[in-house]
Amino acid sequence: MNNYIMAFVVGGIICVIGQILMDTTKLTPARILVVFVTAGVILGALNVYDVVIEYGKAGGSIPLPGFGYSLAKSVMKEVDEFGLIGAFTGGIKGTAGGITAAIFFGYIMALIFNPKTKE
């Protein structure tokens, strides 16, 4: 039960940061996305984001910084195994599941639903 609460709180805090950026800055959603992923990469490389995932579980790994974290960790692992070439191959290998799922489910949703005018 504790895991669920922590995932809710940690994931929620990340989203609140995003909402504050949307409301108080002129940053476009695309820029906020890039900022979040890049922040995840940096914090992942510095082993800071490990703490977020340790406490927040999926609340830390599902939001955008979690994707950046996976990129960083996969690159580090690949570099250890195959040398410098891992910097090019590791990121995509480690996040392949997430990327393919995004394309697959995006495609399915596009088939099922049509865009509607906002309320």
Added chain:
Amino acid sequence: MGRRVGLQTVEIESKPRIIGTYNIVGPKEGQGPLREYFDKILDDDLNGTESFEKAESSLLYTAISESIKKAKLKEVDINYLLAGDLLNQLSSSCFAARDLNIPFIGLYGACSTMAESLSVGSMIMEGGLAHYVVAATSSHFSSAERQFRLPLEMGSQRAPTAQWTVTGAGAMVLGKKGDFPYVTHVTTGKVKDYGIVDVNNMGVAMAPAAVDTIKQHFMDTGRKPSDYDVIATGDLGIIGREFTEKLLLEYKYDMKGHYIDCGEKIFDPKRQGTNAGGSGCGCSAVVATGYLFKNMLQGKFKRILLVSTGALLSSTSSLQGETIPGIAHAVSIEFGGE
């Protein structure tokens, strides 16, 4: 023949009459405070088509063909169709004109198109070059959203200063005879750019253009705000309207009691969540052909000044960080009061 007065104004002597108008709006506009002034309110903003672009084109087609019917004319009687919209290559207008048997001139003035097409139409009539002219324009929330902001599929949030593009189309038929409201003056605006880059704050970006055109209209004609029952800017919204009023006061033109903004009038922001108000070519078109025109017919307004305002940005220019140039055209319409 008409004559030039002052720097930017033309006096239209032949007084081309607005002999038929028609407007059609989406469901949200139909729930707004001006609902009783619309000729047709759609239940479905796709209007039975498969895309929002096709829907917009069908709205424009309906407005044009119904306005011609209201004027008891046929398509072949119309010498010029002057129309424009917000989409790339004026696709809504071109695709509507494809199905109409009328010589077509496409105009791009962004949301200023209603006053722009009415200005050019009046000048063609004044030159004696046409018996009948149709001036029309359209916009659609969802097609504009896709072109200028973000795809609807993304479900992105709207900024508090953002305006809501009106889904609607309006058309006016100009003719020579009859007891109808008529155009007396046309003031063509200059492009003004005060360096606003925020696409979510277009009302303020367009306000300097509106101020410039209104001020110039008064200087050219010697009129003042109180000579008009209503001065209506196109789509400055609440923020842009307040800004315009303040700037005009600095030039000693007190607009109080004579000034409305079509974008502010068309929605109820509290109830409808439209933030700063309505925008889009359709905004001043449906308010002009609805609220303003119908009140003129009833004798409530005797003299009005329609000042449609346009933000002349493109989706490329705003992504490249360019500022937003604005434009405003003014048309003075009278009926029943001399």
